[in-house]
Amino acid sequence: MFADSGPANNQIYHRVENGSSVASGMSRPDHGAGGGLLPLRYLSLLGIAIGVVLFLLTSYTDPGTVNAENVSQYIAAYPYDNMIYTERECSTCKILKPARSKHCSICDRCVARFDHHCGWMNNCIGEKNTRYFMAFLLWHFFLCLYGTVALGLILAGRLKELKVVYILTVYYGIENSFRSLTPHAVQWLLGAYNTQILLMVFLSIVSLLVGGFFGYHANLCRTNTTTNETFKWQDYISWQRKIKEAKASAAALKASINGMSSESKPPESKWKAFFRRSPLEEAETVVKNNMYDKGIIHNIWEIITPLSTRRSFSQTKSKAS
Numbered sequence: 001m002f003a004d005s006g007p008a009n010n011q012i013y014h015r016v017e018n019g020s021s022v023a024s025g026m027s028r029p030d031h032g033a034g035g036g037l038l039p040l041r042y043l044s045l046l047g048i049a050i051g052v053v054l055f056l057l058t059s060y061t062d063p064g065t066v067n068a069e070n071v072s073q074y075i076a077a078y079p080y081d082n083m084i085y086t087e088r089e090c091s092t093c094k095i096l097k098p099a100r101s102k103h104c105s106i107c108d109r110c111v112a113r114f115d116h117h118c119g120w121m122n123n124c125i126g127e128k129n130t131r132y133f134m135a136f137l138l139w140h141f142f143l144c145l146y147g148t149v150a151l152g153l154i155l156a157g158r159l160k161e162l163k164v165v166y167i168l169t170v171y172y173g174i175e176n177s178f179r180s181l182t183p184h185a186v187q188w189l190l191g192a193y194n195t196q197i198l199l200m201v202f203l204s205i206v207s208l209l210v211g212g213f214f215g216y217h218a219n220l221c222r223t224n225t226t227t228n229e230t231f232k233w234q235d236y237i238s239w240q241r242k243i244k245e246a247k248a249s250a251a252a253l254k255a256s257i258n259g260m261s262s263e264s265k266p267p268e269s270k271w272k273a274f275f276r277r278s279p280l281e282e283a284e285t286v287v288k289n290n291m292y293d294k295g296i297i298h299n300i301w302e303i304i305t306p307l308s309t310r311r312s313f314s315q316t317k318s319k320a321s
Ligand SMILES: [Zn+2]
Pocket: 090, 091, 092, 093, 094, 102, 103, 104, 108, 109, 110
């Protein structure tokens, strides 16, 4: 399903890339700006080339496939927390599932530190390629932002160059104020540069979306959590809460039965009983205890240099074998 959507996604991707190149291509020095902007054109081509390289790295490199050879090393690198991860075998791969890994049904393999299967990239985002994915998002956020700002500056330059503001004030007989001129200037721009305006709006929307998506994932990286684990923690917390609630209500029932049988106890004051926390309220205090969170510096370093690329990881192999 995702394999089929690959070429279409690639086309959209190249269109966005072209959008940025149009934005930068418009800055060519034919508007009398002189030859000083020429290096900027090559810089923007370099910007697009970096974007393509990051796309290829995210899309085509190994996200951290778990196989019979490296499974023991992955288990050593990611110990089970016995909360959201317990020792289990993958029913498809017939190997132990290291903590934080997941079997991707689309790629048909177990992926270490599985985040999600990305349909746009047609690849899993896992232990080894989260760094490329994050770099891809950040780079394209800046590229789209650059496209928006560059187009805005170019259009503002054209307004100034063609003395549009002066012509509009004379033509409509209006005062030279921002409030009265803006609708006319926008109308003129929409007529003369509709493609560029459309592109500017498109790039600003894409930069907002990509920026938001990057922010969400940056927060996950900061706390050493994956998208997959956020769902697992939600399930775990609600399940634990239910168990605690069941235990608390069983204890409360037992206490009331005991109270009924032994009438000798002095009655509890009404005020005291009012302020006493309900046993169900006490059951609410189930917190996320992420043992993989080792502090912001370590967490980010783990994204930049995945555990499986470190020397300690390969040394575990010699010990295991
Ligand atoms: Zn598997």
